[in-house]
Amino acid sequence: MIDWKRVEELREEIGADGFAEVADMFLDEAEEAVQALVAGLPAGEVGGQLHFLKGSALNLGLSDLAAVCQDGERKAAGGHGELVDTAQVAAVYRASRASLLGGLSLDRAGAA
Numbered sequence: 327m328i329d330w331k332r333v334e335e336l337r338e339e340i341g342a343d344g345f346a347e348v349a350d351m352f353l354d355e356a357e358e359a360v361q362a363l364v365a366g367l368p369a370g371e372v373g374g375q376l377h378f379l380k381g382s383a384l385n386l387g388l389s390d391l392a393a394v395c396q397d398g399e400r401k402a403a404g405g406h407g408e409l410v411d412t413a414q415v416a417a418v419y420r421a422s423r424a425s426l427l428g429g430l431s432l433d434r435a436g437a438a
Contacts, residue, residue, distance in 0.1 A: 327425050332387030349430070352382045353423060360419045363412040372410050373402030379419070388422040391415075 337345040359375045367375060380395035398410035 327388075327390045327422060328429060329387035329389050330429065332385075333426075333429075336386065349386060349426070352386055356382060356419060356423075360416050363410075364416050366412075367407075369402070369405075369407030372407035372412075373399050376402060376410070376415070379415070383422070386426070388426065391418050391422040394418045 333345075336348070340348065356379055359379050363372065363375055376395045376399040380392050380399060383389075383392040383395060394415055398412075398415060401407065401409050
């Protein structure tokens, strides 16, 4: 679900404070994107939201979220944005978020 190697690489690249800022910003923006998807977007806007989520998820090592977004993005690009399972995207996002935050909390506790 989480590519912890990628998380550590990013943290090393930008530092712990920078990583925390990037992760917080992603989670805030991703929450808005997921809520918009679930609330219902015009089919033509679904692909853009999924593309954003996929790219950000890959950057943070959220591999399961990136995969489900890529699948939905393909459907949307094929003119089938209405076939994207937005409930699945939301469920995978929430599970990924919980796993990331839980892992980071454990990491911080171990460093203390």
